[in-house]
Amino acid sequence: MKKVAVIGTGYVGLVSGTCFAEIGHQVICCDIDRRKIDLLKSGIIPIYEPGLEEIVSSNTELGRLSFTDEIGAAIQASDIVFIAVGTPMSATGEADLTYVKAVAKTIGENLNSYKVVVTKSTVPVGTGRLVAQTVAENRPDSSVEFDVVSNPEFLREGTAIADCMNMERAVIGATSDKAAKIIAELHEPFNTTIYITNLESAEMIKYAANAFLATKISFINEIANLCERVGADVTEVAAGVGLDSRIGAKFLQAGIGYGGSCFPKDTEALKHIATQNNYEFKIIESVIDINHRQRLIMLDKIKEALGSVQGKHIAVLGLAFKPNTDDMRYAPSLDLIPALLEMGATVTAYDPVAIPEASKQLPAETEYGANVYDTLRGADACMILTEWNEIKEMDLTRARELLRAPIVVDGRNCFSLQEMEELGLAYYSVGRPVVRTPEHAVV
Numbered sequence: 009m010k011k012v013a014v015i016g017t018g019y020v021g022l023v024s025g026t027c028f029a030e031i032g033h034q035v036i037c038c039d040i041d042r043r044k045i046d047l048l049k050s051g052i053i054p055i056y057e058p059g060l061e062e063i064v065s066s067n068t069e070l071g072r073l074s075f076t077d078e079i080g081a082a083i084q085a086s087d088i089v090f091i092a093v094g095t096p097m098s099a100t101g102e103a104d105l106t107y108v109k110a111v112a113k114t115i116g117e118n119l120n121s122y123k124v125v126v127t128k129s130t131v132p133v134g135t136g137r138l139v140a141q142t143v144a145e146n147r148p149d150s151s152v153e154f155d156v157v158s159n160p161e162f163l164r165e166g167t168a169i170a171d172c173m174n175m176e177r178a179v180i181g182a183t184s185d186k187a188a189k190i191i192a193e194l195h196e197p198f199n200t201t202i203y204i205t206n207l208e209s210a211e212m213i214k215y216a217a218n219a220f221l222a223t224k225i226s227f228i229n230e231i232a233n234l235c236e237r238v239g240a241d242v243t244e245v246a247a248g249v250g251l252d253s254r255i256g257a258k259f260l261q262a263g264i265g266y267g268g269s270c271f272p273k274d275t276e277a278l279k280h281i282a283t284q285n286n287y288e289f290k291i292i293e294s295v296i297d298i299n300h301r302q303r304l305i306m307l308d309k310i311k312e313a314l315g316s317v318q319g320k321h322i323a324v325l326g327l328a329f330k331p332n333t334d335d336m337r338y339a340p341s342l343d344l345i346p347a348l349l350e351m352g353a354t355v356t357a358y359d360p361v362a363i364p365e366a367s368k369q370l371p372a373e374t375e376y377g378a379n380v381y382d383t384l385r386g387a388d389a390c391m392i393l394t395e396w397n398e399i400k401e402m403d404l405t406r407a408r409e410l411l412r413a414p415i416v417v418d419g420r421n422c423f424s425l426q427e428m429e430e431l432g433l434a435y436y437s438v439g440r441p442v443v444r445t446p447e448h449a450v451v
């Protein structure tokens with residue numbers, strides 16, 4: 009059992025801290041956000057993540073997990089301190105290290121015994137060294153030693169607990185064998201592959217992994233756009249291509265491009281790291297451009313389906329950047345709904361969980377439906393932006409009856425072309441032939 013402090017209770021801090029408690033460690037999760045800590049102390053989870061509430065509650069009851077805003081005391085009481093604060097995209101695209109630097113200073117000020125300081129946040133190469141320098145400069149007693157480790161996080165939102173408990177690997181970038189051993193032991197109960205490397209390589213592994221996955225998505229989206237022009241079906245192409253084990257079937261789902269708190273900011277940060285090092289990283293620049301264009305292709309499709317969206321009523325299904333989360337960071341809906349409104353459409357939107365978050369960020373004139381069917385009623389077309397099960401499993405016969413015109417523009421390829429054809433719905437999806445109906449010409 010190790011004594012662990014996790015600083016930052018966003019997705020990563022909260023989920024990874026809870027999972028460390030679940031495997032038997034003593035964990036204190038800290039945050040400067042008092043409101044968040046108060047909610048957590050009273051058993052309320054400030055984010056939507058399936059299964060998180062149960063696992064937080066069981067570990068709190070067992071006394072292995074606690075929450076505090078007294079960060080200094082938590083650091084002093086721990087042998088391992090994780091930095092899990094945000095590294096958002098700055099205006100110039102680089103990772104904003106303000107929070108990481110502030111935490112490193114706090115750790116230094118409270119360094120009362122040997123500790124391993126672990127960066128879990130996604131940070132540019134060189135940040136571990138900067139953390140080490142900041143901790144060293146701020147420690148009250150320069151004879152108290154510490155080590156710095158990079159241990160990037162690979163969990164996905166929506167499946168975060170399972171990703172963490174069944175992690176495929178733990179990457180440990182260390183400057184000393186002693187620290188690497190301590191962090192390897194910490195992960196032992198996860199029964200995972202431990203990959204030990206140096207600090208800089210561990211920091212780069214995280215960006216390389218996200219950039220590669222983003223590249224796969226932009227690649228299949230380009231194939232999808234080409235499929236539309238030559239009459240192929242991208243879902244079948246992806247399935248066929250994915251059968252090659254060198255390529256693999258995952259992350260080949262064509263759609264409206266990637267969003268979320270990581271891929272957009274990490275691809276931009278990698279591009280920035282390259283520029284800073286006088287390197288033109290051509291692939292990543294294209295991946296970013298393609299992703300931006302892919303969102304806008306949805307607007308071309310709705311215009312093609314309706315002629316003009318001016319004065320039309322669009323039902324938008326799905327607001328979060330992906331299913332099973334209420335996270336709205338870089339969600340396609342944040343670009344597409346304002347664009348529809350600017351083109352003169354009215355919009356009624358629905359998401360199973362993200363409406364409270366979305367309504368803080370979307371234009372005030374956006375209206376919200378109570379459920380899928382309420383949202384579709386009387387609309388001139390339906391646009392699907394997030395593939396929630398509730399949306400994929402909707403009763404399409406009922407949907408057809410409720411829509412004023414039977415038109416579905418689907419950015420997530422939720423339905424088969426055959427079923428849409430049989431139901432008489434005009435269907436515009438991504439990388440697949442358009443299903444046209446005689447009625448849809450008479451909107």
Ligand SMILES: NC(=O)c1ccc[n+]([C@@H]2O[C@H](COP(=O)([O-])OP(=O)(O)OC[C@H]3O[C@@H](n4cnc5c(N)ncnc54)[C@H](O)[C@@H]3O)[C@@H](O)[C@H]2O)c1
Nearest residue numbers: 016017018019020039040041093094095107110129130161
């Ligand atoms: N969200 C993900 O799915 C995911 C997955 C892997 C890696 N990451 C990386 O992990 C890091 C954290 O991401 P997140 O989504 O959890 O961030 P987040 O923005 O949701 O949460 C960060 C938390 O840190 C707190 N914080 C900020 N400054 C602090 C300070 N000085 N002391 C204590 N707490 C402080 C904030 O109040 C907030 O609660 C980022 O670098 C991100 O790129 C995120």
Ligand SMILES: O=c1ccn([C@@H]2O[C@H](COP(=O)(O)OP(=O)(O)O[C@H]3O[C@H](CO)[C@@H](O)[C@H](O)[C@H]3O)[C@@H](O)[C@H]2O)c(=O)[nH]1
Nearest residue numbers: 161162163164165259260261263265266267268270329330
């Ligand atoms: O085939 C695919 C797979 C994903 N996406 C999109 O890509 C984005 C990211 O999806 P996903 O990777 O499932 O979610 P995240 O929670 O953002 O997780 C990513 O970002 C995290 C933060 O760095 C990493 O830890 C994870 O390993 C990495 O998968 C979403 O908009 C998805 O809709 C596609 O368009 N097609």
